[in-house]
């Protein structure tokens with residue numbers, strides 16, 4: 001019998017022609033929630049286990065933010081073989097996001113452009129869904145991060161981020177502060193050290209106040225479009241603030257040459273294969289700038305074990321996938337894990353952790 005991933009890839013040209021991206025996402029989410037997508041039967045190879053911030057990741061391959069914005073299918077997604085799922089971006093109040101269509105595929109380039117604009121049911125629905133997941137027995141292994149953002153009409157970003165830390169921080173295995181989506185006006189300006197420093201101080205203070213004795217680590221997710229000469233200052237601001245980790249990177253506004261004109265002309269953030277090298281270089285630079293002391297989650301164009309290995313060697317302790325799931329299918333994590341376990345052994349290592357930052 002053909003493996004499920006191969007079946008998906010054989011059918012994907014038809015699927016892509018018949019179903020627009022956002023509808024396909026809706027179908028998959030419904031199927032996951034109904035239990036109609038076959039789960040990953042075997043646990044990951046023990047050599048892939050990663051322990052960070054006192055959390056155990058059964059493997060280093062996670063689902064990136066944006067796929068499960070309302071935390072509606074966290075359990076089924078973990079059962080597909082992801083070592084962790086980053087739910088969100090969640091905003092305090094529900095909002096509709098930008099008008100559709102707002103996701104575009106370029107299958108020949110294994111790329112996606114999106115301008116979603118944080119549609120979602122808001123913190124209330126997110127909390128309900130997370131509470132249901134946390135009550136699941138047995139709880140599937142894996143870590144669940146909560147990616148937080150601000151509502152489009154919020155003039156004071158700190159208020160939204162702080163409100164989300166208060167309501168959702170206590171149920172998060174980690175918090176990801178998203179200041180890098182290109183589709184919310186003003187959001188990426190928060191990466192400027194002048195804005196970033198007071199924001200991080202306020203959010204870390206809020207975490208200390210509202211998340212109890214074992215607060216979740218707080219990570220910051222950055223854009224790949226930060227000018228290189230500004231990176232050192234941003235890295236210093238983040239380290240000095242006492243942030244626990246980085247997520248590198250979000251989507252890019254750049255349009256590398258060679259993309260189909262109509263696709264490249266769509267407004268929004270580009271993800272997938274054309275982002276891969278750019279995000280790996282950002283990881284490499286921030287790993288050096290932080291002396292390897294700040295754990296990095298590497299994301300951007302990961303769809304194979306080789307891609308994941310490249311980001312890990314550049315300095316990522318964990319990786320995430322979004323667009324790779326669109327083109328490789330829902331079982332992409334288990335395929336990447338199988339390849340990563342082989343790479344660990346071929347390199348003569350006993351754990352994936354020993355490959356982090358090796359070049």
Ligand SMILES: Cc1cc2nc3c(=O)[nH]c(=O)nc-3n(C[C@H](O)[C@H](O)[C@H](O)COP(=O)(O)O)c2cc1C
Nearest residue numbers: 064065066089114249250271272300301321322323
């Ligand atoms: C349709 C879509 C929606 C996304 N929504 C979010 C989001 O809500 N929050 C976020 O931090 N990143 C979001 N992202 C960015 C991804 O998490 C990831 O950083 C980026 O796509 C690069 O990874 P990839 O090349 O594996 O897709 C989204 C990406 C896509 C394609």
